[in-house]
Amino acid sequence: MGFSSGLPLLLTSSVLQAWMQQEGVDLTTIGLFALVGLPYTLKFFWAPFLDRYQLGRLGRRRGWLLWAQIGLILALVGLGFTKPAVSPINVAGAALLVTFFSAVQDIVIDAYRREILTDHELGLGSALYVNGYRLGMLLASGGGLILADYLSFPQIYELMALIMLVGVITTLLAPEPKTFIDTPRTIREAIVDPFLEYFQRQNAVLILFFILFYKIGDAMASHMTIPFYLDLGYSTTEIGMIAKGFGFGATVCGSLLGGILMLRMGIYRSLWLFGILQAVSTVGFAVLGSYGYSLLGLALVIAFENLTGGMGTAAYVAFMASLTNKKFTATQYALLSSLMGIPRAIIAAPAGFFAKSFGWVSFFSFCALIAIPGLLLLRHLRPKLLKI
CATH class of the missing domain: 1.20.1250.20 (MFS general substrate transporter like domains)
Known part of the structure; x- marks a missing residue:
């Protein structure tokens, strides 16, 4: 599917x-x-x-x-x-x-x-x-x-x-x-009740903010990786072979590893661990920016970033699914997944401006730091999420 x-x-x-x-x-x-x-x-x-x-x-x-x-x-x-x-x-x-x-x-x-x-x-x-x-x-x-x-x-x-x-x-x-x-049983019940049911929950708004912020740093960093690679002197062939080919394998492994770990740790603890690892992997780009051109460095940074990104996405998707009421699964998940796309489509839009203003090292350091609000929100949601 x-x-x-x-x-x-x-x-x-x-x-x-x-x-x-x-x-x-x-x-x-x-x-x-x-x-x-x-x-x-x-x-x-x-x-x-x-x-x-x-x-x-x-x-x-x-x-x-x-x-x-x-x-x-x-x-x-x-x-x-x-x-x-x-x-x-x-x-x-x-x-x-x-x-x-x-x-x-x-x-x-x-x-x-x-x-x-x-x-x-x-x-x-x-x-x-x-x-x-x-x-x-x-x-x-x-x-x-x-x-x-x-x-x-x-x-x-x-x-x-x-x-x-x-x-x-x-x-x-x-x-x-x-x-x-x-x-x-009615169109009104199908349209209105999913939203009423969700917003009557404790911490409903905090959960929406968490969905917005959990992967915001990862989304901003990913949006600017290709210009970053080219600026460091990597050829399009090197980028294609390492970033797209090798990186894809790391993402697949990350998703599988994340799924297996969630069976043992639960979604809440996995969101914490994978969120921290995502932020650390973004710092890797800042390190690469300081070091300069290195095929081994590029491979290591991309492998770690894609591995943790795959783990984080698996936990993120599982978390949103766990929030839905089975009476309104389609409507509530459609709403949450549409919200999930906002960091990628809108919030990441000024990433180029920040990269140009700060320079690559500071930009990727900034992307790592803005993961902190999402993790702090996760702490406030602890009673709700400990069930999963």
């Missing part, structure tokens, strides 16, 4: 950008295509309908999941039939359908994972989901761009649509979650 979620993401960004560039579409138009990703941010608007209604005979979760995946396959095929140089508007429409069905699939899989796993299993389950997600992204972006030297882009999109059958087969074979809580 993680693989099925990750596969479509970059087919409407990096792969589509490469196709449009090859077809001679101007850069302004290509830049505007970032807007087709809006369904991923706005998915909490239609999540209540997925909590309220059942679609088909497969159950509340698998019914929606099957139809989302079928819609996604058809949208990918349709995108492959468009002509970027002739009608960018048709490309945008098809790409928007892909992101919409992909966002629906994400909502349902997030809800499914929460409902099928016990609280004790959420850590490892989330880690496996994250790894599958990254593998899907790697196949779509890396695999898609490599195949572009041998196949046309329409053929690549048809191939990716065929690979999405993995998700359909998984949906048909998977069991439907058994929930012993009444589902929403």
Whole structure:
């Protein structure tokens, strides 16, 4: 399911950008295509309908999941039939359908994972989901761009649509979650009650701030790593081989290790440990900035940063899943995961200004220090989180 979620993401960004560039579409138009990703941010608007209604005979979760995946396959095929140089508007429409069905699939899989796993299993389950997600992204972006030297882009999109059958087969074979809580009976109950239920909890606002701040330093640092590597004199080949290839393996290992540790330590203690390790790994970039060009240094820093980042993400995702009420799983998780994207999309935006103003060493030191507010908030949430 993680693989099925990750596969479509970059087919409407990096792969589509490469196709449009090859077809001679101007850069302004290509830049505007970032807007087709809006369904991923706005998915909490239609999540209540997925909590309220059942679609088909497969159950509340698998019914929606099957139809989302079928819609996604058809949208990918349709995108492959468009002509970027002739009608960018048709490309945008098809790409928007892909992101919409992909966002629906994400909502349902997030809800499914929460409902099928016990609280004790959420850590490892989330880690496996994250790894599958990254593998899907790697196949779509890396695999898609490599195949572009041998196949046309329409053929690549048809191939990716065929690979999405993995998700359909998984949906048909998977069991439907058994929930012993009444589902929403009206649209109002599905839309309003999830928010009322959440904000009536103790420390509800503090939890939202924690979600915002826990990975803020990591997000800001990650946003500026490529310019940092280039500024230190690394070639794009070295960056690709070490940062993307070697780093991907470290992230996968980190997610798995984090999931296993969460089985032993619980989510609360894992958030503490992984949060501290994330901050320490960011200091590694400051050390590398002081030392200068070193392939071994780059490999060590990236391995540690990706390892701890994978661990932190697994705990972060498991924590958000644990917060949801199983009556409103889809709506509440969609809201929290949309909030999770704010540090990456908005708060990290001034990272370039800070890097230019402070210099690389001070910038990465600053990114490590701003992890402290998230950890302090975690301390205040101790009574709530000790249960997980």
